Amino acid sequence: MSAPRVSARVSGIEESATIRIANLARKLRAEGKDVISLSLGEPDFDTPAHIKRAAWESLQQGETHYTQSAGIPELRNAIAKKLREENGLDVVPEQVIVTPGAKYAIFEVACTLLEEGDEVVLIGPAWVSYEACIRFSGARTTWVNTSLENGFVPEPEQIAEQVGSSTRLLILNSPCNPTGAVYPKDVLRAVADLACDHDFFVLSDEIYEKIIYGGEHVSIGAFEGMQERTITVNGFSKAYAMTGWRLGYAAAPEWIIRGMLKIQSHSVSHPTSFVQRAGVAALSGDQSEVEHMRAQFERRRDVLIEGLWRLGMECPKPEGAFYVFAHVGRWGTGDEVAERLLNEALVALTPGTAFGSAYRDYVRISYAASIEQLQEALKRMEAVL
Ligand SMILES: Cc1ncc(COP(=O)(O)O)c(C=O)c1O
Known part of the structure; x- marks a missing residue:
């Protein structure tokens, strides 16, 4: 052996x-x-009752077979509509991939965009799985550590210091796990300017966007020049209490979505058929x-x-x-x-x-x-x- x-x-x-x-x-x-x-x-x-009902009805109707790898058209449409209307992103369904959880979308982005020699800027403290995904891709993490004194919000100058010719990606997570910080619009704008000037991508993990207390959620992908360099990741786990359903998504330029689709179609195929129906009900139903x-x-x-x-x-x-x-x-x-x-x-x-x-x-x-x-x-x- x-x-x-x-x-x-x-x-x-x-x-x-x-x-x-x-x-x-x-x-x-x-x-x-x-x-x-x-x-x-x-x-x-x-999970809200109307969402569970949609999954049950889907099962009753026999939706128990493979779906399209990128997700059912109804859900990709609903996600693109949500991103256009709520987040100001200029997104069509072809720029959306539905994944089994936001976590898998992040893994796919890392495997699609990164390779050995690339650097990824991570704002610390950061959710546990980002670094693991970066490491798995072969790229290196460059930390920008925020402090308690600043409410765990990064200073744009701090980020600028860590950006170099090998920087390929920066990961943003606002509202943030683990600090609960919400980054102000001017900080996001400064990050967007850096991304445009230094030609790197931004993965914006917006999974906590609905759990915000008084402040305003801003999607960096809506800033000028950011559409072609932003991957917006989101999911149903936190906003709709659907952690066990495993349903998330990403919106990005089509060439990135096509790369992610290769990984998805050869690994998990697609998120569960009737869970995707529940996702449509979550986005289009009572909020x-x-x-x-x-x-x-x-x-x-x-x-x-x-x-x-x-x-x-x-x-x-x-x-x-x-x-x-x-x-x-x-x-x-x-x-x-x-x-x-x-x-x-x-x-x-x-x-x-x-x-x-x-x-x-x-x-x-x-x-x-x-x-x-x-x-x-x-x-x-x-x-x-
Ligand atoms: C910041 C962040 N992103 C992504 C995820 C993963 O979410 P999902 O359940 O959709 O995979 C989590 C879950 O804890 C999270 O905290």
Whole structure:
């Protein structure tokens, strides 16, 4: 038998830290421990009923076969319409690919655009899977680390310093996981100017666009000169509480979509047929539950942030998404604090290093949990810290 050897490409990638901690919390729960999990990026609401009904009706009608690799025309049309009307992007259905989750769209973009020798600018702290996708493609990551003092918003000058002749792509994520920062329009405009001047692409991950508190979501792809160099990624997981359905999409110039389609058609083929019907219902149906969930997240944010400030944790009030990125240095590193809180308070958080090595004194706390759970978690944290 040949030696157990995974490829260098795969061995260079770490398991997702957020999933590892969630599994640990699940294990403790299976042992009968009352763990409060504030570690996963997953809305705790149920998928709205009309969306579930659309999937059920699709199944009843026998839509259980292969679809077009890029997605059913009705969904590509609905996505293009949404992007035109809500985001100001000049998109036709041929510039849209429907994917099994936004995560797979990001993976396809990395494999389509990047190769060895290319550099990708990542704004830290950054969602765990970006760096893994970059590494898998053979490209290198150049970090631009934001700070608590600036509300985790990057300075355009900081980005400019990291841009060079090998820069091929910059990844933006506003509202941001893990910080909840929403980048102001002038920062996005400065990034767009840099992209045009230095001829690189921008992947704009807008998956939290609907979970925003007061500010305005701006799509960088709508700025002048950006249409031909932006890949806008979005999905249904967060806005419609559809994480398990695995449905996302990307909009980009057609030549990029054709590249992504090659990967998709030879790997997963397409997202599940009846799930795509649910996606049409989500985009074209009643949006009131989206607003209801957003309002609940806002109330939870207020409860959590007040409690964390009382505990003495340093963290800006997030303006979007459902995470707080908190400095815990006075109690130890993020790893130490997360471990202690899991073992002694039965509260699961994610250490900051999952989002970039510069963030060893931080933890990410997800508030995709009920107010009662958040209050109980705060009580337990106070007792231990
Ligand atoms: C910033 C960001 N992008 C993408 C994703 C992946 O979303 P999906 O469930 O659509 O794959 C997540 C999920 O946590 C995320 O936080």
